[in-house]
Amino acid sequence: MLNVLLISLQENLCTFGIRYIFHSVRKAGHNPFLLYPNLKDGIVDDAAYTVFQEEADRFLKGKSVDIVGISFMSYQNPIVRKMAKHIKEYHASVVTVGGGIHVTAYPEDSLEYLDAVCVGEGEISFNKFLDEFSERKDLERIDVPGIFTQASLRRGDARELPFLDDLDMLEVLPVLDEPAYVFAGGKIRPLSVNMLGKYHRYNGNSYDITTSRGCPLNCSYCADNIFQGLYGSKWKKVRVRSVDHVMAELRGAVRARPTISFINFHDDTFLSRPRAWLEEFALKYKAEIKLPLMFRTIPGSFVTEKLGTLSGLDIISAGIGLQSGSFRVLKEIYSRPIKTEVFADSIAAFNARKIIPVIDVMLNNPYEKKEDILESVRLLASIKKPYLLELYGFTFYPGTEMTVRALHDGIIGESDTVRTQAYVEKNDEKSYLNNVIFVAPHFPKGFIYFLVRREKTRMVRALFPFVVFAGSFLNLFTFLRMISRAHGHNPIKSGRFLYRTLDIVISVYHVLPFLRHLTPARKNSDG
Ligand code: B12
Numbered sequence: 001m002l003n004v005l006l007i008s009l010q011e012n013l014c015t016f017g018i019r020y021i022f023h024s025v026r027k028a029g030h031n032p033f034l035l036y037p038n039l040k041d042g043i044v045d046d047a048a049y050t051v052f053q054e055e056a057d058r059f060l061k062g063k064s065v066d067i068v069g070i071s072f073m074s075y076q077n078p079i080v081r082k083m084a085k086h087i088k089e090y091h092a093s094v095v096t097v098g099g100g101i102h103v104t105a106y107p108e109d110s111l112e113y114l115d116a117v118c119v120g121e122g123e124i125s126f127n128k129f130l131d132e133f134s135e136r137k138d139l140e141r142i143d144v145p146g147i148f149t150q151a152s153l154r155r156g157d158a159r160e161l162p163f164l165d166d167l168d169m170l171e172v173l174p175v176l177d178e179p180a181y182v183f184a185g186g187k188i189r190p191l192s193v194n195m196l197g198k199y200h201r202y203n204g205n206s207y208d209i210t211t212s213r214g215c216p217l218n219c220s221y222c223a224d225n226i227f228q229g230l231y232g233s234k235w236k237k238v239r240v241r242s243v244d245h246v247m248a249e250l251r252g253a254v255r256a257r258p259t260i261s262f263i264n265f266h267d268d269t270f271l272s273r274p275r276a277w278l279e280e281f282a283l284k285y286k287a288e289i290k291l292p293l294m295f296r297t298i299p300g301s302f303v304t305e306k307l308g309t310l311s312g313l314d315i316i317s318a319g320i321g322l323q324s325g326s327f328r329v330l331k332e333i334y335s336r337p338i339k340t341e342v343f344a345d346s347i348a349a350f351n352a353r354k355i356i357p358v359i360d361v362m363l364n365n366p367y368e369k370k371e372d373i374l375e376s377v378r379l380l381a382s383i384k385k386p387y388l389l390e391l392y393g394f395t396f397y398p399g400t401e402m403t404v405r406a407l408h409d410g411i412i413g414e415s416d417t418v419r420t421q422a423y424v425e426k427n428d429e430k431s432y433l434n435n436v437i438f439v440a441p442h443f444p445k446g447f448i449y450f451l452v453r454r455e456k457t458r459m460v461r462a463l464f465p466f467v468v469f470a471g472s473f474l475n476l477f478t479f480l481r482m483i484s485r486a487h488g489h490n491p492i493k494s495g496r497f498l499y500r501t502l503d504i505v506i507s508v509y510h511v512l513p514f515l516r517h518l519t520p521a522r523k524n525s526d527g
C-alpha cells in the first residue's frame with residue numbers, strides 16, 4: 001500500500017479530476033490524502049509559499065508519503081515547477097506525478113520538473129502506475145499506457161490510452177472527501193464540513209457536479225480538441241453517468257448540506273445526451289432534489305425539444321457559447337461552424353422557456369478583424385432579450401490547434417503558450433467595439449447601431465462612459481431578474497437564495513461587472 005498525497009492547485013474546492021483520482025486510488029487499496037494549498041488564505045504570496053514549503057516538508061515526513069500527485073491548469077505551471085523541484089531536492093525518494101489539462105497538452109514541458117505525467121483520464125492508468133511502482137520501485141522500468149516518464153519518452157512507448165467506457169464505474173463523490181487538508185493561515189489543517197462555506201464557491205451553498213465526459217464539437221481553441229486528438233472519435237460520443245448514479249450523488253449532497261441552494265452542472269454540453277435520459281432525470285430530480293439548477297450547452301443539438309423534457313424544473317440559467325458572431329471566424333478560425341441562425345434559434349428557445357441564457361463571447365482574438373467584431377455586435381443587438389454575457393479574453397492554451405496555428409503564423413512565441421496569459425491586443429478600435437458588445441444586451445438594436453455608426457463623434461465619446469456604466473447596472477438588474485424567475489418571482493425564496501450564495505467576491509464580480517475592466521481583458525477563456 002502506498003501513501004499518496006494528491007495536491008489540487010485550484011483556488012477553491014470546485015475540482016473534479018483530482019477528486020475522482022483520490023477515490024479510485026483509495027478503492028484500489030492505497031492510502032490517499034487530498035491537499036488544497038492554494039485557497040484564499042493559502043499560498044497568497046512568496047512569504048506564504050515559504051511557510052507552505054516548511055509545513056509540506058513536515059507533512060510529507062509525518063505521513064511517510066511515497067507519491068505526490070499534482071493536478072493543475074496551465075497558468076498554475078510556475079508554482080508546480082517550484083514545488084516539484086523542492087520535493088526532488090529535499091525528499092529524494094518521493095515520486096512526483098502530474099495530471100490535468102496542462103500535462104495532457106504539454107507532457108514534455110511538465111517532465112522537465114515532474115518524475116511522471118498522466119496524459120488524459122487518470123483513473124485506470126494512475127492505479128496501474130501505483131501497482132507497478134509498489135512492485136518495482138524503479139521509474140525506469142515502469143511501462144504503463146497513459147503514464148509517461150523521461151524513460152518512456154526516450155523509449156518512445158506509445159500505446160492506446162486507457163479509456164473509461166462506463167462512467168458508472170466512477171465512485172459517487174461525497175460532499176467532503178476524507179481525509180482532505182487545506183493550507184490556511186500558515187498551517188496545513190484538516191478540511192471539515194463547516195469550512196466549506198469559507199473555501200467553496202458561493203459560500204459552499206452551490207453543489208458542483210459533472211455527469212458526462214466528451215463533446216460532439218471539436219473547437220480549435222478548447223481542451224476537447226486535445227482530448228479528441230488523444231481518443232479520436234470516442235471523445236465525440238458523449239459518455240453519460242446513469243441517472244441513478246447522478247441522483248445518488250445529489251441525494252448525498254443535499255442531505256449532508258441542507259443549505260445547498262442550487263446545483264451547478266459543469267458538463268461541457270448538458271443537453272447533448274439522449275432525450276430518455278433527460279426525461280428520467282427531470283422526473284427523479286423534481287421528485288427528490290427540487291433545487292434550482294444551471295448548466296451549459298451548445299447551440300443547436302435539439303435545444304427546443306430537449307428543453308421541453310426539462311419543463312417543470314427551475315432552471316436559473318443556461319450557459320451557451322457564441323464565441324463570435326462572425327461565421328467566418330467560427331468556421332475558419334474556431335472550427336465551430338455553427339450558423340448564427342441556429343444560435344439565435346437556441347436563444348429564442350431559452351426565452352420561450354423563460355430561461356435567461358448566459359452567452360460566452362471571446363474577445364481580443366488577433367485573428368478577428370474589425371468586420372468580424374461588428375458581426376458579433378449586430379448579432380447580439382438583434383437576438384431576443386433578456387440575456388447576459390460572459391466575456392473572455394482569448395487565451396492560447398498549449399496543445400490546441402489554434403495555438404499551433406498561431407505559433408506557425410508567428411502571432412505568439414513558444415514562451416507565450418507556457419505562460420498562457422490572455423492575449424491582449426492593444427487596439428483602440430477593437431476596445432471600443434468590445435465595450436459596445438458589453439452593453440448590447442441592455443439597449444435597443446437601433447441605439448447599438450447608432451453607437452457603432454457615430455463612434456467618432458464628440459457626443460458619443462462623451463456619452464459612452466455613461467452607457468457602459470448604465471450597462472453594468474442593467475446587468476445587475478437582469479441578474480436579479482434571472483434569480484427571481486428561477487424562484488417563481490417569490491421574493492422570500494429569491495432573497496434567501498441571494499443571502500446564501502453570494503459571498504462578497506462573487507457579488508462584486510457578477511453584480512458590479514463594470515469593475516471587470518473590459519479592456520484589456522483580464523479573464524482567460526473557459527471553453
Ligand atoms: C469544470 C471546469 C472548471 C470548474 C472546475 C475546475 C477543475 N479544476 O476541475 C471551474 C468552474 C472551477 C473552472 C474554472 C476555471 N477554468 Co475550467 N474547466 C472546466 C472544464 C469544463 C471541465 C474540467 C473537468 O472537470 N473535467 C472532468 C474531469 C474528470 O477531468 P479532468 O479535470 O481532466 O481530470 C482527469 C485527468 O485530467 C486526470 N487528472 C487530473 N488531475 C490529475 C492529477 C493526477 C495526479 C493524475 C494522475 C491524473 C489527473 O485524471 C482525471 C480523471 O480522469 C474544463 C474543460 C474540459 N473539458 O476539460 C475547463 C478548463 C479546465 N478550464 C480552464 C480554465 C482556463 C479555467 C479558468 C482559469 C477560467 C477563468 N477564466 O477563470 C478557471 C480557473 C479556476 C480558478 N481560478 O480556480 C481551461 C484550462 C486550460 C489550460 N490549458 O489550462 C479548460 C481546459 C477549458 C478550456 N479553455 O479549454 N473550470
Ligand code: SF4
Pocket residue numbers: 215216217218219222223224225268269298321336527
Ligand atoms: S468549446 Fe465548448 S463546444 Fe467547443 S469543443 Fe469545447 S466544450 Fe465543446
